[in-house]
Amino acid sequence: MLAAERRNHLLRLLATQGKVLAKDVAAELGISEDSVRRDLRELAAEGLCQRVYGGALPASPATADxxxxxxxxxxxxxxxxxxxxxxxxxxxxxxxxxxxxxxxxxxxxxxxxxxxxxxxxxxxxxxxxxxxxxxxxxxxxxxxxxxxxxxxxxxxxxxxxxxxxxxxxxxxxxxxxxxxxxxxxxxxxxxxxxxxxxxxxxxxxxxxxxxxxxxxxxxxxxxxxxxxxxxxxxxxxxxxxxxxxxxxxxxx
The missing domain is CATH 3.40.50.1360 (Rossmann fold)
Incomplete structure (x- = not known):
């Protein structure tokens, strides 16, 4: 699965399940947890998720000035x-x-x-x-x-x-x-x-x-x-x- 496809998959999980667990996604996609965490770091840097221990939660849109x-x-x-x-x-x-x-x-x-x-x-x-x-x-x-x-x-x-x-x-x-x-x-x-x-x-x-x-x-x-x-x-x-x-x- 391409990086862009993984990112879209993570965003869908956040929208539908309200959270992402890195270990579960890694097992589901057959990739390393490090790859999932790297994707989540990139999404967090863009303000698209809030990283927490073990995964991520949907980011609030109410953090603008x-x-x-x-x-x-x-x-x-x-x-x-x-x-x-x-x-x-x-x-x-x-x-x-x-x-x-x-x-x-x-x-x-x-x-x-x-x-x-x-x-x-x-x-x-x-x-x-x-x-x-x-x-x-x-x-x-x-x-x-x-x-x-x-x-x-x-x-x-x-x-x-x-x-x-x-x-x-x-x-x-x-x-x-x-x-x-x-x-x-x-x-x-x-x-x-x-x-x-x-x-x-x-x-x-x-x-x-x-x-x-x-x-x-x-x-x-x-x-x-x-x-x-x-x-x-x-x-x-x-x-x-x-x-x-x-x-x-x-x-x-």
Missing amino acids: YAARQTVAPDGKRRVASVAAGLVPAGGAVILDGGTTALAVARALPRDLSCTVITHSPTIAAALLDHPAADLFLLGGRVFKHSAVACGAAAVEAAQNVSADLCLLGVTGVHPEAGLTTGDAEEAAMKRALAARAADTYILASSEKIGTASRFRVLPWGKITGLITDASPDDAVLARLAGDGVAVLTAR
Whole structure:
């Protein structure tokens, strides 16, 4: 089998099975595991898969910079945001993560909803400046320009001094085995710090993130209250997550 044919075969496996195990592919094709791993390295270098121990998972398409991500799945993000905004209690406090889906949540909050919004995203804070009933608390730190959020030690320390009823958290990858992931280690640490300060944490994930993975794990499934997504309830990944006890809120 030619190298191009092997690559296409690997991509088909990622699309249909949600993962590739190097030893299984090597046995199936009668080639060495080293050949499979070399193919996976090349695919990963092109952003077409996320390598993990023993093989690879589908790569998340949500790792582009902030400006580019604003054009990805805007309708799905609005549907997710509508459900998420409905979870914010009147008079309560919500920790709102950064990112384009969280920005859609900020825009979806009813203008007459009295609440406190805690965020490490200057973009989110700016979007709520004309929200008359929302008190805003902006957590500071080094600004990670890729996602327009504050990260690093100062931001994590600031997060440890707040508390909220609800945390609405964005990720770039949602996979049954890899868990909830994102593409930057410091951003992952900040997300964990935010989630730790809320009574309930819901993950915001439009359909293109379902079944994909990024390099750094944010949280295991047992640390969240539920997942909000516009992916079809018949999606195999969602069915598996529901079977594992993950609460899935469908945004349709």
